Amino acid sequence: xxxxxxxxxxxxxxxAATDNSSRMLQGIGTGGxxxxxxxxxxxxxxxxxxxxxxxxxxxxxxxxxxxxxxIPFTKLGRHVRIDAADLDAFIAAGRVNVRPxx
Numbered sequence: 001x002x003x004x005x006x007x008x009x010x011x012x013x014x015x016a017a018t019d020n021s022s023r024m025l026q027g028i029g030t031g032g033x034x035x036x037x038x039x040x041x042x043x044x045x046x047x048x049x050x051x052x053x054x055x056x057x058x059x060x061x062x063x064x065x066x067x068x069x070x071i072p073f074t075k076l077g078r079h080v081r082i083d084a085a086d087l088d089a090f091i092a093a094g095r096v097n098v099r100p101x102x
Contacts, residue, residue: 045074045081054087065090 048066052059062082065071072086 044084046084046087048080048082051082051087055091 046054048059048062052062055062062071066073066080071082071090074081074083
């Protein structure tokens with residue numbers, strides 16, 4: 001392949017990479033990634049430390065939840081963030097109601 005032929009191929013590959021990046025940023029993918037509607041407001045994302053404060057637990061506990069995939073999280077490069085709605089859902093899922101007559 002000559003240099004000129006390679007230059008003709010590069011834009012198509014670059015466009016495919018751009019399309020893939022756009023799809024990933026929009027949340028279309030595998031691994032439980034949530035689709036984000038660009039018209040909706042941005043989700044409130046917490047750091048691991050903030051999530052631990054909100055749950056009144058240790059950072060180690062939140063990191064274990066993440067490692068065991070017990071709570072949804074978002075990766076922003078090497079940074080991990082947890083959506084406030086996911087924290088609320090985790091709290092609600094752990095709620096134990098009173099038995100009638102107890």
